[in-house]
Amino acid sequence: MQGYRFTDFVPEDTVREGTYDSLWNIYKELLLITAGDPNEALSWLTNLDKQYHISTKNYGIGDFIDDLKKKGYLSENPENGKLKITAKTESDFRKSALEEIFGKLRKSGSGNHKTFVNGQGDEKGVDLRDFQFGDSPDNISMTNSIRNAQINHGTGEFMLTEGDLEVVDNEYRTQTSTVLMIDISHSMILYGEDRITPAKKVAMALSELILKKYKKDTLDVIVFGNDAWQIEIKDLPYLSVGPYHTNTVAGLELAMDILRKRKNHNKQIFMITDGKPTCMKVGVKYYKNSFGLDPKIIKQTLNLAASCRKLNIPITTFMIASDPYLKQFVKEFTAANNGNAYYSDLKGLGNIVFEDFKKNRRKNYRW
Structure with missing residues (x-):
């Protein structure tokens, strides 16, 4: 069969x-x-x-x-x-990077970043308070207000007065201006290790996050080698390492210039690098020293870190290296700025940047 x-x-x-x-x-x-x-x-x-x-x-x-x-x-x-x-590919890059790096993290709500301050913001919160002159009628909690009226005046004849009204407080939302500095010196591909590609992915993911979720924020991306210059977000996929030294001074100076023009109270700098400052410009010439920590270059770098501190601009350094002498430099740099520093491998870089981005925005909030 x-x-x-x-x-x-x-x-x-x-x-x-x-x-x-x-x-x-x-x-x-x-x-x-x-x-x-x-x-x-x-x-x-x-x-x-x-x-x-x-x-x-x-x-x-x-x-x-x-x-x-x-x-x-x-x-x-x-x-x-x-x-x-095409531009469609560039957009897909950012979306894919966002899903890959931040996709597994817990969603933190929609809109802009929350603060711990209530006021005349743009999104309803959960806290209740007494009605004040100027509050929008849309924010009045009718359920709680009617309950207060019954408690205060009894149930015989219904009467609702101003003293019975409660409103739902709006949550004030912050706006933050962030400058992301990316090291494109030769060391980012030294010894056969590709460090620039993960750095680009983090930059694309962060840019997509801000463009889609935190639309009132600003993100500027700059790269630094022998010099520093600003790049457009759409140019991130084309970013490559060059035969450059590490001019951290030029990067910080450019970041400060950009942030001076921003009107937001909250400002911060993220710096992704894998090495020590080895270059600075003196007049029209470059002063370079790749051997050890040059006192002249380090002094100017620390001075800029202190200047950022006076301007209330915290710097978060993401060091993709763990050499002892680099740790000492980063420690001094962080102390001068009162910022943060992380020693990260390439795999965990994205999560650390994301968490620190959220934390800094809450911490830096000021009236």
């Missing part, structure tokens, strides 16, 4: 979609490593596919490239055929 053998039915579209997702996740990582060069990233992806057989017979790298163009992630230069990533 002839029987039947049943197997799982897997539609072809599902196979294509699963293969596409796998290739896309790998390709995004390669794009970050290659500083946003889609052609070099595709070359690496092709080599990986030859070795690990990521694609299938029904869905190859060519199909993947066509899908990226159709979905709007890649555009092609008609003159030379070179590919270029």
